Amino acid sequence: MSQLFPAKQVLGFVFSLLLTTVALTVYFLDMSFTAGMTILLVTAFIQAGLQLVVFMHAGETKDKGAIYTNVFYGLIIALVTVFGTLLAMIWDM
Amino acid sequence: MDFFDRFAVPHPSIAIYASMAAIGLTIIAVIAGLTYFKKWGYLWREWLTTVDHKRIGIMYLLSALLMLFRGGVDAIMMRAQLAVPDNTLLDAQHYNEIFTTHGIVMILFMAMPFIMFFMNFVVPLQIGARDVAFPRLNALSFWLFFMGAMLFNISFVVGGSPDAGWTSYFPLAGNEFSESVGTNYYMIAIQIAGIGTLMTGINFITTILKMRAPGMTLMKMPMFTWSALIANVIIVFAFPVLAVLLAMGTLDRQFGTHFFTMDNGGMDMLWANIFWVWGHPEVYILILPAFGIYSEIISTFARRNLYGYKSMVGSMVIISLLSFLVWAHHFFTMGQGALTNSIFSITTMAIAVPTGVKIFNWLLTLRKGKIVFTTPMLYSMHFIPLFTLGGVTGVMLAMSAADYQYHNTMFLVAHFHNVIIPGVVYAMLAGLHYYWPKMFGFMLNEKIGKRTVWLLSIGFILAFMPMYASGLDGQARRMYTYSEAAGFGLMNMISFVGAAIMAIGFVLIVYNIYFSTRYESRDISNDPWDARTLEWSTHTPVPEYNFAILPDVESNEALWDAKKNGHVLFKGDYEKIHMPNNSGIPFIMSCIFFVWGFSFIFSLWIPVIVTTLGIFGCMALRSFEQDHGRYISVKEIEETETNLRGA
Numbered sequence A: 001m002s003q004l005f006p007a008k009q010v011l012g013f014v015f016s017l018l019l020t021t022v023a024l025t026v027y028f029l030d031m032s033f034t035a036g037m038t039i040l041l042v043t044a045f046i047q048a049g050l051q052l053v054v055f056m057h058a059g060e061t062k063d064k065g066a067i068y069t070n071v072f073y074g075l076i077i078a079l080v081t082v083f084g085t086l087l088a089m090i091w092d093m
Numbered sequence B: 001m002d003f004f005d006r007f008a009v010p011h012p013s014i015a016i017y018a019s020m021a022a023i024g025l026t027i028i029a030v031i032a033g034l035t036y037f038k039k040w041g042y043l044w045r046e047w048l049t050t051v052d053h054k055r056i057g058i059m060y061l062l063s064a065l066l067m068l069f070r071g072g073v074d075a076i077m078m079r080a081q082l083a084v085p086d087n088t089l090l091d092a093q094h095y096n097e098i099f100t101t102h103g104i105v106m107i108l109f110m111a112m113p114f115i116m117f118f119m120n121f122v123v124p125l126q127i128g129a130r131d132v133a134f135p136r137l138n139a140l141s142f143w144l145f146f147m148g149a150m151l152f153n154i155s156f157v158v159g160g161s162p163d164a165g166w167t168s169y170f171p172l173a174g175n176e177f178s179e180s181v182g183t184n185y186y187m188i189a190i191q192i193a194g195i196g197t198l199m200t201g202i203n204f205i206t207t208i209l210k211m212r213a214p215g216m217t218l219m220k221m222p223m224f225t226w227s228a229l230i231a232n233v234i235i236v237f238a239f240p241v242l243a244v245l246l247a248m249g250t251l252d253r254q255f256g257t258h259f260f261t262m263d264n265g266g267m268d269m270l271w272a273n274i275f276w277v278w279g280h281p282e283v284y285i286l287i288l289p290a291f292g293i294y295s296e297i298i299s300t301f302a303r304r305n306l307y308g309y310k311s312m313v314g315s316m317v318i319i320s321l322l323s324f325l326v327w328a329h330h331f332f333t334m335g336q337g338a339l340t341n342s343i344f345s346i347t348t349m350a351i352a353v354p355t356g357v358k359i360f361n362w363l364l365t366l367r368k369g370k371i372v373f374t375t376p377m378l379y380s381m382h383f384i385p386l387f388t389l390g391g392v393t394g395v396m397l398a399m400s401a402a403d404y405q406y407h408n409t410m411f412l413v414a415h416f417h418n419v420i421i422p423g424v425v426y427a428m429l430a431g432l433h434y435y436w437p438k439m440f441g442f443m444l445n446e447k448i449g450k451r452t453v454w455l456l457s458i459g460f461i462l463a464f465m466p467m468y469a470s471g472l473d474g475q476a477r478r479m480y481t482y483s484e485a486a487g488f489g490l491m492n493m494i495s496f497v498g499a500a501i502m503a504i505g506f507v508l509i510v511y512n513i514y515f516s517t518r519y520e521s522r523d524i525s526n527d528p529w530d531a532r533t534l535e536w537s538t539h540t541p542v543p544e545y546n547f548a549i550l551p552d553v554e555s556n557e558a559l560w561d562a563k564k565n566g567h568v569l570f571k572g573d574y575e576k577i578h579m580p581n582n583s584g585i586p587f588i589m590s591c592i593f594f595v596w597g598f599s600f601i602f603s604l605w606i607p608v609i610v611t612t613l614g615i616f617g618c619m620a621l622r623s624f625e626q627d628h629g630r631y632i633s634v635k636e637i638e639e640t641e642t643n644l645r646g647a
């Protein structure tokens, strides 16, 4: 029975709904820009990670190493691009 | 008539009408020729529907050569216009259109397909595979690139060329300052070609990671394959940025959004920023495979293994990361503070270090080698000093404070031509000479080849060295003329002479192809250069399945092992070979994409909707299609093999 019931996926689904709800509070509650942005960023990254691991099976094959290297490489480049842009276009103008 | 007015060229001239006539006549001649010689079936069966990586490679090569001439004509016209002060050969508008299309054609439609040609033709052979991982996707990549390129090229006879520079900076590229559809062509044509490139990136990473011959670990891959792997990794991370950027530009121009406008919260400088987030990695996408080709050629003709294999690989991995960390060096003067500029100055100078490591590795490979001066080797020997010069001026530009002096002058133009011509173009030409016998079964003439190299280098030095000087004297780039009092006349005249000499060099290459096709011996071995890697271990011409038996590999020079150390490459017996079927869908889908793009550019929304449905229809067709490929029987393999061996 335990093999038939996809506990991991169901829990993952519940958790991702929860994350969505938390993100939605930013719209409904009256909070500062910084607080709102922080909540959105944190929930977005956890959500993305959750999708990759639970629903896109990132860690389940022997290509695990390659997949995670790829994800981290992409993450580093994305962060560098975003923060570099903020630095050049806004913070240091 | 109103409807048709939009297709008229906004700034017509005799030259444009002449080109229209020429294009029309060429199309008629091609159609008539194909019909007369009854070649339509052949064309469709053997080329338009092919999924064979070698044929797709050759089609990339033909497109690249075609575009080299289109871009070359642009270049000569620009140099002619600037040759004397106050010249009126071209007016300002024309000059703008020409430098814009020259840049885009040369980078995206000449250099890119040229490296795609090498990757397609060489990588599967070099890793001992029978094709790429996704052959049909590969055909789609090619046709998308091709349709994008053709769409871009009709711009100057239908609706007007883009004229805001190959970088297409906003606000100049916005509706306010670029009213014609030219910049729409830029957005859409590059978008279509870019999707093709992105798919190539995914395809080749998979191919290289998954389809290597038994025994070929990552650190036993030939250097060109390594460089292709790294270049494709950069493609996969950089091209999505371009796609998003072009989509945002399209939204601004055709749907009234305000990403890059100067009012309503838009930020015009953001275009320059995102453009170079893609743009700088792009120049490394071009140069790394070029480095790979040089590595193969230098080790083959120095008759020894490549010096410092591991440091070569290491420096490419570092370059792949660093190439994403330097983009702001393209706009040091845009107004950001000293902190930002210092950070990007340092990362930029850092990237010169791994590049330098590679130069030293080639020099040390040469040091104990027995050098054979063939044409490809001669190109490589001209590459090392000339490219180094370009790298050094790059480091000069990298100093942000000094860049205020160099930026947007001819000095910058000299720098990037100094890295791209000896770096990328020479590699392409060297590789063309090197791989020609494997593709077509005869060599290109060596005597003409070597003269061409000298001609190109002399022309190159005359054409670009004066620009360093006139740039420092203050000659701005992208200016269509200058007054006599400015004193740039002599320098620009020398440049023009140099450009003309280079043009003769390129014509000689065409002559060489013609001459060699007629007179060179067809009696050559499978390995005419005495090379070291697997692509030379199979027959010439290469059978469609590449290798009857997959080779067994023990080092990064498997063929050399087999020739000198008694290593056995092909063990075991023939087995039936599984091959993919040809398919017309990639071609048809790309044609639909062409119509889609054209309609989009002119905001003809009904055809856009219809063709969008068509595109999805093609994808749906593919999803429900049952196609398990076909088998080549052992008997057929035996026949082909005895035939090829007998010849």
Ligand code: HEM
Pocket: B167, B283, B284, B286, B287, B329, B330, B331, B348, B349, B351, B352, B355, B390, B391, B392, B393, B394, B395, B397, B398, B399, B403, B406, B407, B408, B412, B415, B416, B419, B420, B423, B424
């Ligand atoms: C040694 C490594 C290199 C360094 C330090 C370097 C540095 C720079 C800098 C600082 C600029 C911007 C200058 C300005 O706009 O004022 C620049 C422009 C450029 N570089 Fe390099 N570069 C290097 C190698 C390359 C290579 C290998 C290529 C191409 C294969 C290349 C192609 C270009 C192009 C196309 C531009 C200018 C494009 C434009 O503004 O239209 N560079 N380089």
Ligand SMILES: [Cu+2]
Pocket: B279, B280, B283, B326, B327, B329, B330
């Ligand atoms: Cu750059």
